[in-house]
Amino acid sequence: MKLNGKMLAGLSAIALVTALTGAQVSTGANNDGPGRDGNAPVATTIPTTPGVDTDMGELQGDTRIFRLTAVEVTQQIATFPIKTAKVLGWKATGSDDIKASSPGPTLVSYEGEKVQFVVTNDLDQPTSLHPHGTHEPNAADGVAGIDFEPVKPGTTRTYPAYQPGHAGTFAYHTHTKTAEQEPRGLVGLITILPKTTQAKQNPQIDIGMTLQQFNPSWDDGRTVSEGAPAVPKPDERGMFPFSTINGKTGDAAGGPININQGDLVQIRLYNASGMAHSMHLHGMDMTLVDINGHPTPPTTITTQAIEPGEFFTVQFRANNPGNWVFHCSFPGHQANASESGYQGAPVGMLRIFHYSGSAPVPADYFGSPS
């Protein structure tokens, strides 16, 4: 997998936690050797989210502490017809604003550990962090006005530490002015990993994919303009016209996801948008292995529908070389503001898996309409 600066930062966090825990951890880059088909326990592959940091927090005793700051950030979400939008994102507290993203950092903890959130608010309005799908105590639920006083601008709140309950894929998002703040981007993934996994079940690549839809717009009636704020309301057609994976449409996401023949590829899907999506992989079957944080008997699928607030984990074995798209099957979600890419190619809620050794994806594939 191609590593950018953010991912390298994530990997240095992995090195740090390795030092802290003594656990041997591995990534897709070095988990490709003998035994991949065996029953021997191996260190579980750490999820990565392309373009987003992996945050392994700080382990203190039996508690992993995640320090996150909510902040408005200008993010490249596409290459046409606009490039950037002002979204609400999360960053590791103390890092530069340029490290902030929507979705926020992918949080990684291990089974048996407690988790704890320390939330700083750099927005101009109150906010909160709600851990979505874990077994949090009421005082860590983050629901404004019900069990939680929102975190005021310029302040920091330390949540109680707690046992998340079980391994799996979960999420975090704002639960203050949710209808405004969530469509603007205050979401992210939480993953609780078993420390070891049977080699044959351990993916070589484990990718987080958060599904989001934005409406970049100006108050004066102009829409999809450069640098427009992501507004919480749908456009005049009732649409959030930018459908994204990990806060970016395919053309802005930094190229295809590189895989190798024989890899077991795992995708952790989280639908943080307000609509259902129907995720489809070309060329290979997928296997559904986890529904909303709970293992499920493996089911072979070609398309997986996912409702708002759900998270599914799917896997596929890379056994059909080439360049294969993974995308939402709603036609309107394969475009940026209703515009398809070069030669009518789908963009929007889409990623390409590229087998090493296969012909490269044409450089102009994601270009503006011809």
Ligand SMILES: [Cu+2]
């Ligand atoms: Cu969709």
